[in-house]
Amino acid sequence: MTTLNRRSFLKASALSGGGLLLSSFIKVTDTRPPVVDKAEMQMVFNQLNGFVKITADNVIKIMSPNPEGGQGVKTSMPMIVAEELDVDFSKIIIEQADLDTKHFTRQFIGGSQAIHQGWKALRTAGATARQMLMEAAAKTWNVPLEEISTKLGVLHHKKSNKSAKYGEMATAAAQIPVPKDVKLKSVKDFKIIGKSQRNVDLEKIVSGKPLFGIDTKVEGMKIAMIVHPPAMGLTFKAVQNELAIKKMKGIVAVFPIKIFNDDYEKTFFDTTQFNEVVAVIGNSTWEVMQAKKSLKVEWKEAEAYAEKRNMNGRKTTLNIPAGLESSADHAKKFVEKMTQSANVRRKDGDIETAFTNAAKVIERTYNGPFLAHNCMEPMNFFAHVTDEKAELIGPLQKPEFTEQALSARLGMPLEKIDIKMTRLGGGFGRRSYAHWLIEAALISQQVKAPIKLIYTREDDMTAGIYRPAYAAKYRAALDADNNLIGFHVKVGGMPQSPLAPNRFPAGAVDNYLAEDFTIDTNLTVGSYRAPHSNFMAAAEQSFLDEVAETAGKDPIAFRLALLKRAKENPVGKNNDYDADRFAKVLELVREKSNWENTKATKKLGFSAYFCHDSYAAHVLDLEMKDGIPIINKVFCAIDCGIVVNPNAAKNMAEGGIVDAIGAAMYGKMTFTKGVPDANNFHNFRMIRHNEAPKAIDVFFVENTEDPTGMGEPAYPPVHAALANALYKATGKRLYQQPFNEYLQT
Amino acid sequence: MAKYNLKINGKTQQVDVDPSTPMLWVLRDHLNMVGTKFGCGMAQCGACTVHLDGNAVRSCSLPVSVVGKGAITTIEGLSADATHPIQKAWLEHDVAQCGYCQSGQIMSATALLKNNPKPTDADIDAAMSGNICRCGTYLRIKEAIKSVASPLTPNGGKK
Numbered sequence: 024m025t026t027l028n029r030r031s032f033l034k035a036s037a038l039s040g041g042g043l044l045l046s047s048f049i050k051v052t053d054t055r056p057p058v059v060d061k062a063e064m065q066m067v068f069n070q071l072n073g074f075v076k077i078t079a080d081n082v083i084k085i086m087s088p089n090p091e092g093g094q095g096v097k098t099s100m101p102m103i104v105a106e107e108l109d110v111d112f113s114k115i116i117i118e119q120a121d122l123d124t125k126h127f128t129r130q131f132i133g134g135s136q137a138i139h140q141g142w143k144a145l146r147t148a149g150a151t152a153r154q155m156l157m158e159a160a161a162k163t164w165n166v167p168l169e170e171i172s173t174k175l176g177v178l179h180h181k182k183s184n185k186s187a188k189y190g191e192m193a194t195a196a197a198q199i200p201v202p203k204d205v206k207l208k209s210v211k212d213f214k215i216i217g218k219s220q221r222n223v224d225l226e227k228i229v230s231g232k233p234l235f236g237i238d239t240k241v242e243g244m245k246i247a248m249i250v251h252p253p254a255m256g257l258t259f260k261a262v263q264n265e266l267a268i269k270k271m272k273g274i275v276a277v278f279p280i281k282i283f284n285d286d287y288e289k290t291f292f293d294t295t296q297f298n299e300v301v302a303v304i305g306n307s308t309w310e311v312m313q314a315k316k317s318l319k320v321e322w323k324e325a326e327a328y329a330e331k332r333n334m335n336g337r338k339t340t341l342n343i344p345a346g347l348e349s350s351a352d353h354a355k356k357f358v359e360k361m362t363q364s365a366n367v368r369r370k371d372g373d374i375e376t377a378f379t380n381a382a383k384v385i386e387r388t389y390n391g392p393f394l395a396h397n398c399m400e401p402m403n404f405f406a407h408v409t410d411e412k413a414e415l416i417g418p419l420q421k422p423e424f425t426e427q428a429l430s431a432r433l434g435m436p437l438e439k440i441d442i443k444m445t446r447l448g449g450g451f452g453r454r455s456y457a458h459w460l461i462e463a464a465l466i467s468q469q470v471k472a473p474i475k476l477i478y479t480r481e482d483d484m485t486a487g488i489y490r491p492a493y494a495a496k497y498r499a500a501l502d503a504d505n506n507l508i509g510f511h512v513k514v515g516g517m518p519q520s521p522l523a524p525n526r527f528p529a530g531a532v533d534n535y536l537a538e539d540f541t542i543d544t545n546l547t548v549g550s551y552r553a554p555h556s557n558f559m560a561a562a563e564q565s566f567l568d569e570v571a572e573t574a575g576k577d578p579i580a581f582r583l584a585l586l587k588r589a590k591e592n593p594v595g596k597n598n599d600y601d602a603d604r605f606a607k608v609l610e611l612v613r614e615k616s617n618w619e620n621t622k623a624t625k626k627l628g629f630s631a632y633f634c635h636d637s638y639a640a641h642v643l644d645l646e647m648k649d650g651i652p653i654i655n656k657v658f659c660a661i662d663c664g665i666v667v668n669p670n671a672a673k674n675m676a677e678g679g680i681v682d683a684i685g686a687a688m689y690g691k692m693t694f695t696k697g698v699p700d701a702n703n704f705h706n707f708r709m710i711r712h713n714e715a716p717k718a719i720d721v722f723f724v725e726n727t728e729d730p731t732g733m734g735e736p737a738y739p740p741v742h743a744a745l746a747n748a749l750y751k752a753t754g755k756r757l758y759q760q761p762f763n764e765y766l767q768t
Numbered sequence: 769m770a771k772y773n774l775k776i777n778g779k780t781q782q783v784d785v786d787p788s789t790p791m792l793w794v795l796r797d798h799l800n801m802v803g804t805k806f807g808c809g810m811a812q813c814g815a816c817t818v819h820l821d822g823n824a825v826r827s828c829s830l831p832v833s834v835v836g837k838g839a840i841t842t843i844e845g846l847s848a849d850a851t852h853p854i855q856k857a858w859l860e861h862d863v864a865q866c867g868y869c870q871s872g873q874i875m876s877a878t879a880l881l882k883n884n885p886k887p888t889d890a891d892i893d894a895a896m897s898g899n900i901c902r903c904g905t906y907l908r909i910k911e912a913i914k915s916v917a918s919p920l921t922p923n924g925g926k927k
Contacts, residue, residue, distance in 0.1 A: 222864055222867075225850075225864055229870060229871070230843065230846070234867070240802070272769075307785075307793065309797070398866075398902060401807070448805075451902070674908065675865070681907070682903065703808050703809075705810065705812050709902065713893035718907070
């Protein structure tokens with residue numbers, strides 16, 4: 024299982040090791056660098072370290088440590104540093120840091136944790152730099168440190184009427200020992216955090232400047248593509264027409280590559296569907312595409328094997344069966360598994376008696392299909408590998424892990440591997456599994472040239488690593504007074520279980536049972552925006568709507584009563600949500616959507632979920648027109664603590680809602696004898712402009728809690744809000760995704 | 769291989785490529801103009817949208833050999849410094865998330881407004897539904913288009 028306890032990866036803060044470098048640097052080039060010219064890249068990147076850099080002539084630069092894939096961290100992380108540094112945010116330069124494990128921790132996209140886990144380190148980085156500048160000023164002016172103040176990048180000493188720009192003290196400040204225990208601002212004094220700042224890359228985005236990995240071009244670079252087996256369960260046997268391909272115009276080389284060695288113990292993100300693929304290398308993309316079409320490869324059926332994994336010392340084995348799988352068989356396996364015993368993950372009270380004594384029992388089964396990620400920028404990576412070093416440039420989510428895998432594969436120490444992160448044209452989990460980086464490196468090594476590997480859309484969509492397929496059976500027991508006295512979930516995934524057994528409604532029901540199972544498959548899976556939660560919320564929140572209806576209760580009031588119970592008299596001790604904060608988002612969305620006054624007349628669907636440390640609740644308002652749902656409005660309430668960049672956070676919620684409506688309505692990846700049934704956007708339906716909601720209103724709970732996730736939490740509750748509204752509009756409950764297919768039947 | 773003199777963003781550029789080469793790859797590989805993006809290669813996602821004589825076309829499915837004397841406009845041709853009214857509207861609405869699809873979105877929107885300066889919501893949907901955004905920024909895109917189409921900015925001020 025590719026799950027990850029992210030906390031186990033947190034090192035000591037970068038700062039405790041003196042990681043902050045307040046350096047004077049000489050050359051300032053424009054710093055949100057176009058990844059175009061290699062010489063320029065080296066000039067810009069290699070000399071720099073740390074979070075804060077200030078030149079003697081007062082150019083202030085803040086490094087953004089984590090990869091940026093649309094979640095907005097390249098704006099919001101530097102905002103947090105700038106807040107404590109006390110500078111004018113509009114005047115600083117922001118630069119994407121390279122992978123740099125010396126100065127930064129947790130440089131990755133995953134789990135909506137960048138701001139949550141980076142909060143203290145980012146603030147401390149800014150505050151420490153400010154403190155060092157103040158100490159330098161105090162020393163230079165020979166005055167007590169306590170008398171130094173700062174305002175927007177200027178140091179002041181009022182008594183002597185002295186002032187200096189940060190730049191004037193930067194060289195001296197760099198000599199000051201890194202202070203410990205610097206004082207952080209009080210939340211009420213925030214001037215940058217909480218005020219919307221525009222995406223720092225937006226001007227470049229709207230004018231078509233090179234920003235993405237696929238835009239990388241260096242002198243002498245070749246284009247590489249791969250050909251992978253046409254079906255899951257097949258593997259490479261032989262290239263049949265190598266000579267003919269090599270003779271094609273513009274083609275340089277054709278050869279197979281093996282991504283992971285047989286004896287390699289995989290870690291968290293070392294996932295690939297096809298361990299051996301054929302590389303085609305040429306001078307231009309179109310020429311390589313033509314050669315790829317003409318390439319003839321013999322494939323063979325792969326054997327079953329046990330994939331050994333070493334998750335930070337925890338060794339696991341994943342059984343990969345042989346065979347060419349079809350979705351129809353998968354469905355049968357889920358039905359079969361539901362009748363068999365499963366792993367009990369949590370049990371409270373006496374579930375059997377509760378169901379025996381129940382006045383009413385409701386039982387429903389939900390299904391969710393495999394899904395392809397479909398990042399708009401197809402998978403790609405630049406590599407230049409020589410005997411001395413490996414230089415990699417491109418979009419990826421987990422550079423530190425991928426670097427380790429590459430180091431093992433090339434037998435090259437980490438110091439000789441340099442990974443530069445470009446903006447990601449979407450990630451959504453897919454770019455955590457950077458097998459294509461290793462492919463690019465192996466290709467470059469073999470052709471002895473810089474290369475850029477590009478996947479076609481078809482390669483991207485049919486190369487594996489999907490959201491797992493899931494099924495869940497829910498049972499609820501109501502007593503004669505319509506109280507929920509028993510709750511049972513049995514859920515399974517192929518090949519990962521999505522169950523989070525201690526989430527709501529655990530803790531709110533006396534008799535509770537959560538169990539799970541997995542089903543082996545040779546299809547590879549991986550994180551997909553709000554992994555597992557994206558299905559659990561869909562099933563659970565659809566089910567609770569039906570339970571509330573059966574109990575004759577308002578769906579919001581029904582959940583609030585459960586949350587009240589969980590707050591006042593919780594069942595069990597391991598409930599992983601704060602019932603009070605959870606209840607507040609339900610109340611907020613109820614109020615803002617005018618639920619009480621409109622629920623009788625409008626077709627409203629409600630749903631709420633807690634994941635990634637944040638709470639989200641939606642009310643979705645739709646109507647049916649010629650059998651097609653028209654979504655008039657979605658009201659969304661979120662508690663993610665302090666909102667660092669409100670307009671960007673709102674954008675994330677809007678996007679999550681649109682994206683999830685698309686997945687719920689249209690998303691599916693099915694297989695016929697191992698062959699993915701969709702391979703491009705003509706047969707994998709994505710939500711489009713005309714299908715998006717007409718309006719989305721986002722409301723944040725105002726509080727001073729440390730910030731939590733925003734990239735994912737708005738997504739999971741959407742499916743059920745939609746399903747519950749569709750039920751109101753059509754009288755039809757939806758148990759299977761994509762809803763579009765089942766609405767018609 | 770064949771030589772083509774292409775009119776791109778008001779300048780004539782010569783390339784020597786196979787006649788079947790799509791304009792997308794002529795732009796990206798041969799002219800180093802990477803603002804036009806590769807998304808699907810089959811005119812399904814709109815990431816590669818450019819203008820051919822003022823109309824939005826999908827450059828991934830437009831062979832260089834059929835362009836002839838047609839004038840091509842790419843995202844780089846709107847303005848180099850994000851000052852075109854549509855680009856400004858995108859900035860004002862902080863539209864993008866990952867941003868990858870946005871040059872295609874902007875080119876579709878520009879062509880729409882050129883041919884229909886006051887589009888209705890339905891006109892916008894019809895013109896823009898060939899452009900996919902996986903991040904889901906459709907509402908902001910629509911607002912940005914409407915702000916250019918209407919005399920008022922979203923803040924209520926006159927342009």
